[in-house]
Amino acid sequence: MPERFYEKRHFIEDISLYFEQMGMPRTAGRILGVLLICDPPEASMIDLCEELQASKSSVSTNARLLDEMDLIERVATPLPRQICYRFKPGGWVTFMRMRLRLYGSLHHIAERGLDLLQDADPPLRARLQEAHDMFSAIEEELPLLLKHIQEEHGIP
Amino acid sequence: MPERFYEKRHFIEDISLYFEQMGMPRTAGRILGVLLICDPPEASMIDLCEELQASKSSVSTNARLLDEMDLIERVATPLPRQICYRFKPGGWVTFMRMRLRLYGSLHHIAERGLDLLQDADPPLRARLQEAHDMFSAIEEELPLLLKHIQEEHGIP
DNA sequence: GCTTTCGTTCGGTATTGACAGAACGTTCCG
DNA sequence: CGGAACGTTCTGTCAATACCGAACGAAAGC
Numbered sequence: 001m002p003e004r005f006y007e008k009r010h011f012i013e014d015i016s017l018y019f020e021q022m023g024m025p026r027t028a029g030r031i032l033g034v035l036l037i038c039d040p041p042e043a044s045m046i047d048l049c050e051e052l053q054a055s056k057s058s059v060s061t062n063a064r065l066l067d068e069m070d071l072i073e074r075v076a077t078p079l080p081r082q083i084c085y086r087f088k089p090g091g092w093v094t095f096m097r098m099r100l101r102l103y104g105s106l107h108h109i110a111e112r113g114l115d116l117l118q119d120a121d122p123p124l125r126a127r128l129q130e131a132h133d134m135f136s137a138i139e140e141e142l143p144l145l146l147k148h149i150q151e152e153h154g155i156p
Numbered sequence: 157m158p159e160r161f162y163e164k165r166h167f168i169e170d171i172s173l174y175f176e177q178m179g180m181p182r183t184a185g186r187i188l189g190v191l192l193i194c195d196p197p198e199a200s201m202i203d204l205c206e207e208l209q210a211s212k213s214s215v216s217t218n219a220r221l222l223d224e225m226d227l228i229e230r231v232a233t234p235l236p237r238q239i240c241y242r243f244k245p246g247g248w249v250t251f252m253r254m255r256l257r258l259y260g261s262l263h264h265i266a267e268r269g270l271d272l273l274q275d276a277d278p279p280l281r282a283r284l285q286e287a288h289d290m291f292s293a294i295e296e297e298l299p300l301l302l303k304h305i306q307e308e309h310g311i312p
Numbered sequence: 313g314c315t316t317t318c319g320t321t322c323g324g325t326a327t328t329g330a331c332a333g334a335a336c337g338t339t340c341c342g
Numbered sequence: 343c344g345g346a347a348c349g350t351t352c353t354g355t356c357a358a359t360a361c362c363g364a365a366c367g368a369a370a371g372c
Contacts, residue, residue, distance in 0.1 A: 007272055014265045021258065023179055025360060036283050037269055039276060045319070055362050060320060062360095080370060081318050087283045092290045102177060109170045113193055116163055120195060127192050127243045130309065134248045137305045145301075149293045153286065181330060201349070211332045216350060218330095237339055237348050 008037055012052075022099075027054055028062035035072055035087045042075050042086040070094045093150050100142050107135035164193055168208075178255075183210055184218035191228055191243045198231050198242040226250045249306055256298050263291035 012033030019029030030052050034043060043051070048059050063085055066072045071091045077084040088094070110131040117125050168189035175185030186208050190199060199207070204215050219241055222228045227247045233240040244250070266287040273281050 011265070011269050011272060014268070018258075018262055018265060021179060023177060027361075036287075037272055039273075039280055041280055041283065056319070057321080057363075058361055064320090081368085083319070089282070089286070092287050096290065096294070102174075106174055109167070109174060112170070113167050116167060116193055117195075124195055124197055126245070127197065130245070131192075131248050133309050134252065134305055138252070138301070141301055145294070145297055149290055153289050183331075212349070213333075213351080214331055220350090236341085239349070 011037060025062055025065070027052065027058050028065050030054070031059065031062055031085075032066060032071060032087070035085060042077070042084045044077065044079065044082045044084050046082065048085075069098065090150070093146055096142075096146055100139070100146075103135050103142075104139045107132060107139055110135065167193060181218055181221070183208065183214050184221050186210075187215065187218055187241075188222060188227060188243070191241060198233070198240045200233065200235065200238045200240050202238065204241075225254065246306070249302055252298075252302055256295065256302075259291050259298075260295045263288060263295055266291065 012030050015033035015036065016026050016029035019032065020026055031048055034048060034051055035041070038047075038051075045056070045059055045063065048054070048063070049056055052059070063072065067074065067085070070088060071094065072085045073088040075084050075086050110128045113128040114125060114132060117128065168186050171189035171192065172182050172185035175188065176182055187204055190204060190207055191197070194203075194207075201212070201215055201219065204210070204219070205212055208215070219228065223230065223241070226244060227250065228241045229244040231240050231242050266284045269284040270281060270288060273284065278285075
């Protein structure tokens, strides 16, 4: 049993809970948790199954989910017939971009709401105008912020 | 039946779906949707029950949730024994601040992960260093952005 | 070429949580 | 005071979904 075993499990569980808050399955969060602290940085599906005490099917499904989200990626492995995953460099930027698109959609919804209230008094429209201004500002500024961070740290 | 009936229902459903993505109950999102486009801008619980065809209990519970999140607020009403809600000015800023706290928590989790890898090589730490840098930057910059937007639009 | 070992997909199961109905407490009116 | 209207809370029910086991398909070694 590796040292710091319990601490690592706590970390994995923290990541899992966080991504559960973000609407993802627990197991997906746990896989990501492992791939964030494992040494070496890549892990096979069998490794993940053992580490998480989860079934093949669950690991397979959730790993594919993370792969499609571009948070992890498959890497070459000398082992035959085995698939290895690792955390994908730049994954956090990708993650934030995804969240960003969600906020952007609220921007559009607000616009549609303003259309519905186009004949109404400005005070009535203020509720949605506030949303529109806020989320278009975020939609505009946050990509710049992300790009800035990205360049500052040499993330691909 | 009021004009633009279907359009309003679509708007309400869009808001509902959006906040479902954010991890909130459907009914809470629908209440918020109504309070974003209703005229007058306040609605009693009975109004909401009728508009949404939902039970008193559901409306009561979810309105309280939105109230605790500071997205809506109770307002005075001439009607006896009735409670009126309206969208709370500045609610969107509050909303974004809440989301921000969530990202902040990831920043702290990343720090704990780095502690676990303190003896590891820098390449191994890069995964978490990227998260740490990204989310502390966001945690630092986004409040400024929010404050900027807030002042620019005179939101309380 | 047969067996073995992985990964994927499908169907069933258990758990979670959102909603409605019922009972309760409160406030206002007759 | 008694009754009615409104909001809250509690409990049961239903639906959604995350997980597992099993069957299937593919690829490598004997």
